[in-house]
Amino acid sequence: MAKKFPEGFIFGGATAAYQVEGATREDGRGPCVWDEYLNRPESRFTADPASDFYHKYPEDLKLAHDFGINGIRISLSWTRILPEGRGKVNTKGLDYYNALIDECIRQGVEPFVTLHHFDTPLPFFKDGHWLNRKLIDYFVDYAKVCFEVFGHKVKKWATFNEPWSIAQNGYIAGNFPPCEQFQIAKAIQIEHNLMVAHARALNLYKSMNLPGEIGIVHTLEGKVPISDKPEDKHARDLDDAIANRFMLDACFHGGYDDATMALINEILAKNNGELKTEPSDFDDFAKAAQAIDFLGMNYYSSHFLQSYEGESRIYNNSTGDKGTSVFGLRGIGARVSNPEVPTTDWDWPIYPKGMHDQLVRIAHDYPNYKKIFISENGMGYKDDFVDGKIDDTPRIKYVTEHLEAILQAIAEGVNVRGYYIWSLMDVLSWSNGYNKRYGLFYVDYRDQERYPKKSAYWYKLLSERGEIVPLADVPY
Numbered sequence: 458m459a460k461k462f463p464e465g466f467i468f469g470g471a472t473a474a475y476q477v478e479g480a481t482r483e484d485g486r487g488p489c490v491w492d493e494y495l496n497r498p499e500s501r502f503t504a505d506p507a508s509d510f511y512h513k514y515p516e517d518l519k520l521a522h523d524f525g526i527n528g529i530r531i532s533l534s535w536t537r538i539l540p541e542g543r544g545k546v547n548t549k550g551l552d553y554y555n556a557l558i559d560e561c562i563r564q565g566v567e568p569f570v571t572l573h574h575f576d577t578p579l580p581f582f583k584d585g586h587w588l589n590r591k592l593i594d595y596f597v598d599y600a601k602v603c604f605e606v607f608g609h610k611v612k613k614w615a616t617f618n619e620p621w622s623i624a625q626n627g628y629i630a631g632n633f634p635p636c637e638q639f640q641i642a643k644a645i646q647i648e649h650n651l652m653v654a655h656a657r658a659l660n661l662y663k664s665m666n667l668p669g670e671i672g673i674v675h676t677l678e679g680k681v682p683i684s685d686k687p688e689d690k691h692a693r694d695l696d697d698a699i700a701n702r703f704m705l706d707a708c709f710h711g712g713y714d715d716a717t718m719a720l721i722n723e724i725l726a727k728n729n730g731e732l733k734t735e736p737s738d739f740d741d742f743a744k745a746a747q748a749i750d751f752l753g754m755n756y757y758s759s760h761f762l763q764s765y766e767g768e769s770r771i772y773n774n775s776t777g778d779k780g781t782s783v784f785g786l787r788g789i790g791a792r793v794s795n796p797e798v799p800t801t802d803w804d805w806p807i808y809p810k811g812m813h814d815q816l817v818r819i820a821h822d823y824p825n826y827k828k829i830f831i832s833e834n835g836m837g838y839k840d841d842f843v844d845g846k847i848d849d850t851p852r853i854k855y856v857t858e859h860l861e862a863i864l865q866a867i868a869e870g871v872n873v874r875g876y877y878i879w880s881l882m883d884v885l886s887w888s889n890g891y892n893k894r895y896g897l898f899y900v901d902y903r904d905q906e907r908y909p910k911k912s913a914y915w916y917k918l919l920s921e922r923g924e925i926v927p928l929a930d931v932p933y
């Protein structure tokens with residue numbers, strides 16, 4: 458297998474507005490769903506000042522540049538731009554993002570801009586969230602403002618980050634607002650509505666003849682049956698359909714395949730639910746599927762599935778207390794541990810083969826995909842900060858193994874054009890807080906100082922050489 462990445466491969470770092478910016482009340486920003494949720498008295502943490510990227514972005518982009526990082530995922534905060542979600546535009550919000558995007562370009566760190574990374578305007582959340590189809594129109598109006606203002610200089614756009622996480626975490630696992638559990642039919646409806654919003658925004662972008670590319674970011678969880686038993690394989694198929702296939706079909710096949718719908722209908726029937734669609738949704742899907750420029754693929758982990766007919770039960774390990782997670786959905790499946798596969802402290806199986814298999818699966822099942830960016834991958838870790846140094850060798854090992862999986866997929870013909878490590882610097886983790894760190898740059902939250910971790914020095918060599926770097930080569 459070749460050790461080199463293809464010419465022009467992007468070695469990037471990923472962020473998201475709400476997780477890095479802080480400044481939630483500054484310069485006319487309106488509230489998003491997460492402000493209300495994290496400002497409840499019982500919340501363990503809030504988003505202020507997070508990594509203070511709102512003020513420190515010049516320093517962060519200089520660091521990125523100095524460490525060989527040539528791409529950054531940022532997202533736009535909808536309510537910095539439209540404080541009430543629609544209507545009046547906040548010029549200070551536009552000024553901030555204009556300055557940020559300009560600075561990215563000046564530092565040679567190309568911006569990959571996501572329109573929506575979980576931070577729905579609060580009034581829309583209260584009015585039914587993504588179950589309310591009015592939100593589709595509001596999203597497209599917001600996208601239009603962004604395309605008009607930034608479209609001549611941003612060359613990579615994503616409509617949404619991880620629709621599955623919005624649906625699953627908010628309505629099945631209950632660790633994102635509105636924190637409902639086991640509302641599987643609602644989750645499927647939200648996936649559909651998000652796919653319509655994605656398709657309509659993408660079609661709008663294409664009608665504007667702007668000089669860039671547009672896609673979507675999906676989290677593609679690997680799904681593996683824990684045994685060869687037919688019922689475990691079926692559990693895998695069901696979980697894969699709801700988490701991956703349903704939305705990939707919409708994005709790349711322009712509609713839902715019969716085999717996918719059979720699995721989704723089985724899940725809906727078990728949950729007394731039905732999916733509501735409109736005929737025009739499928740026209741929008743078909744048009745967008747012809748035009749989509751890339752898939753952003755986030756990959757962290759895979760799940761090992763066993764058939765499960767007990768009561769649905771989920772416990773989210775949000776504290777890094779290893780071995781405490783529980784996930785079983787009656788009639789769909791349970792995610793069980795595989796003794797041969799190590800896990801992080803948050804119980805996420807470390808399974809790079811799952812990344813390879815998802816890449817190959819995209820190329821096989823969705824051959825019109827054009828290209829893939831790994832838009833997030835990385836390891837949550839409780840970094841030790843010792844005399845200004847952070848030796849995060851386990852993270853380097855994790856990323857190395859996943860980069861090897863990418864190289865393997867490339868060798869098999871999959872067109873992967875870049876890798877954005879999650880995350881550039883340490884950031885707020887939505888349901889875990891600040892002790893689950895992912896960054897190349899350590900953030901001391903007491904004074905917001907940045908410290909390059911061992912992984913940052915390693916990543917610099919990786920980007921310079923364009924190939925996997927042995928640990929022994931890292932000067933640290």
Ligand code: BGP
Pocket residue numbers: 473476618619622676755833837879885886887888889893
């Ligand atoms: C993805 C999100 C990111 C980020 C990452 C790590 O789902 O797109 O925003 O948070 O996961 O997840 P966590 O912070 O829960 O460990």
